[in-house]
Amino acid sequence: xxxxxxxxxxxxxxxxxxxxxxxxxxxxxxxxxxxxxxxxxxxxxxxxxxxxxxxxxxxxxxxxxxxxxxxxxxxxxxxxxxxxxxxxxxxxxxxxxxxxxxxxxxxxxxxxxxxxxxxxxxxxxxxxxxxxxxxxxxxxxxxxxxxxxxxxxxxxxxxxxxxxxxxxxxxxxxxxxxxxxxxxx
Amino acid sequence: xxxxxxxxxxxxxxxxxxxxxxxxxxxxxxxxxxxxxxxxxxxxxxxxxxxxxxxxxxxxxxxxxxxxxxxxxxxxxxxxxxxxxxxxxxxxxxxxxxxxxxxxxxxxxxxxxxxxxxxxxxxxxxxxxxxxxxxxxxxxxxxxxxxxxxxxxxxxxxxxxxxxxxxxxxxxxxxxxxxxxxxxxxxxxxxxxxxxxxxxxxxxxxxxxxxxxxxxxxxxxxxxxxxxxxxxxxxxxxxxxxxxx
Numbered sequence: 542x543x544x545x546x547x548x549x550x551x552x553x554x555x556x557x558x559x560x561x562x563x564x565x566x567x568x569x570x571x572x573x574x575x576x577x578x579x580x581x582x583x584x585x586x587x588x589x590x591x592x593x594x595x596x597x598x599x600x601x602x603x604x605x606x607x608x609x610x611x612x613x614x615x616x617x618x619x620x621x622x623x624x625x626x627x628x629x630x631x632x633x634x635x636x637x638x639x640x641x642x643x644x645x646x647x648x649x650x651x652x653x654x655x656x657x658x659x660x661x662x663x664x665x666x667x668x669x670x671x672x673x674x675x676x677x678x679x680x681x682x683x684x685x686x687x688x689x690x691x692x693x694x695x696x697x698x699x700x701x702x703x704x705x706x707x708x709x710x711x712x713x714x715x716x717x718x719x720x721x722x723x724x725x726x
Numbered sequence: 727x728x729x730x731x732x733x734x735x736x737x738x739x740x741x742x743x744x745x746x747x748x749x750x751x752x753x754x755x756x757x758x759x760x761x762x763x764x765x766x767x768x769x770x771x772x773x774x775x776x777x778x779x780x781x782x783x784x785x786x787x788x789x790x791x792x793x794x795x796x797x798x799x800x801x802x803x804x805x806x807x808x809x810x811x812x813x814x815x816x817x818x819x820x821x822x823x824x825x826x827x828x829x830x831x832x833x834x835x836x837x838x839x840x841x842x843x844x845x846x847x848x849x850x851x852x853x854x855x856x857x858x859x860x861x862x863x864x865x866x867x868x869x870x871x872x873x874x875x876x877x878x879x880x881x882x883x884x885x886x887x888x889x890x891x892x893x894x895x896x897x898x899x900x901x902x903x904x905x906x907x908x909x910x911x912x913x914x915x916x917x918x919x920x921x922x923x924x925x926x927x928x929x930x931x932x933x934x935x936x937x938x939x940x941x942x943x944x945x946x947x948x949x950x951x952x953x954x955x956x957x958x959x960x961x962x963x964x965x966x967x968x969x970x971x
Contacts, residue, residue, distance in 0.1 A: 554854055598851065605853050613850035625849045630748040633838035641837065653830060656749035656791040666866070673869055684869070696841060697848030710836050 542587060545572055546580040550606075553584075559603025559694060601693035602700060625695065626668075635661045636670065640692065640704065644674045644685035662686065670695060746784070750795030751831040753780060758828070766825055770806055774799035798824070898931040904939035912949065912964040920951070920960035 542550070548568050553560060565577055572580075581604060585597040588606075595606050608616065617624050628636065635658050638650045650658050665671045666686075674687035693700060747753040757776050758765055777799055781792045805820035870878075908923055924936045940962065943949045951962045 557854070559853075596851075600848070607851035607853045610847065610850035613852070616852060622852050625845070628842065628845065630752075630838065633842050634748055634834055637834045637837035637841055640841075641834075653827070653834060654749050655751040655795060655827070655831070672866060676869070682871070695848065696844040697851065698844070705837065705840055707833065710833055 542583060543580065545569055545576060546583045546587075549577070549580050550584055553597070553604060553606045556605070559599075559601050559605040561603040565604070598697065599699055600697045601690045603690075629661075631656070631658070631661050632665055636665060636688075636692070639665075639671050639686050640688050640701075641707065643687035644677070645687075646677050646683040646685055648683060650686075750777075750792045751828065752835070753777065753784075753792070754795065754799075755828060755832060755835075765828055768821055768825070770799060770803045770821060774803045899935045899938070900931075901935050901938045901942065904932070904935040905942060908936065908939050908943060909948070916964045918962050920962060923962060 545568075549565055552565060552568055562574065562577055565581075566572065566574070569576075581597065587593075588596045594612055595608050598605055598607050613624070616622055631654075634654055635650055638653050639645055642649065642653075647658060647662060650662070662671070666673070669689055669691045671686050671692065672689050673684045675685045676682040677685045698704065747756065754773070754777060757763075757773055757780065758768065763769065763773070774796070778796055781789075781796060802820045802824060810817055911918060911923065920940065923940060924933055928936065940949070940951065944951050944962075947965055949962050949964050951960050953960045
């Protein structure tokens, strides 16, 4: 490993959250983005090929060193770390709506889910997965919610682009015009 | 409408059952999928009865969201029963909106499954120093509107202690005037008591002015003040002119 790669490894090891490339660039002012990417690749290969129990992942627009999932059960069973708390079905549905419809108001979420979501929204906010992202037009200027970078971190994805596209889902929403035909047939 | 059979709810713990379904749409979808009903051609009468029966059976009849859905189903059922003219091109299937909502909801549910899988998969990879719940999360940005702000200002004003007001007035002491007056009195007589010099019922300002004038005159050697016993009257006598000089 060259010196830049070692520097990156040290920073990524010490960080509690994924480090974006802009942050990593501060480590070495003379290194270009290209140099950084090359070093990150080198580090990734080093972990993959070197028989290590950790790997370098690219999540939430940052880089992070994580343990391989192969060791999850052993490490968690020994209570050395706790797995993140599982989200309830209500929280998952609410989160899905926020992720795909953001910025979205509470009323819109409730319209889709058919239930009150006040408590769920609060607990998702408390966990830092969603946040109030602004205020909408209309009566009372309702708060609008959006996802935070922690949402991507939770899923281990880089950005919205890695979420499934609505068209690819097995339940594809037909435009309303076609629904009448279907119902009448 | 036929009253749905009400089955015993005593043996069904309310909370546990409520968690089995995440909402009325979830329950409705469950009924539809269970019976492999075509979602675009829902036999509303049958499904509405089943829905009502289910919310009784599940002990959910206290949950407003479920009752809301039950009411909507019954409304659609009634709309379908109403007679309508043949070949009415403006007629819309009253179920269309429900179908749209069900499909939209089912899509969300599919996404929820994906999110759960993804989170569970990534949750197996522990980051360095991963902290389950940050004890000190930074405060979220404060979102305030004018009303909040005004209320806050009002609370601060209310919390402030009552201000202590001081009245500031021009100093009314007139030591020079009192000196002139006392000198004039001593021109008349050589000995006065302090009480006489001050005058009867003086204001505080006059009393202080006279007192300062007496002390000043005594300092200059114009008069000499004497008190023969504690708390006795102070006798003030003019010094002979040569002593003063």
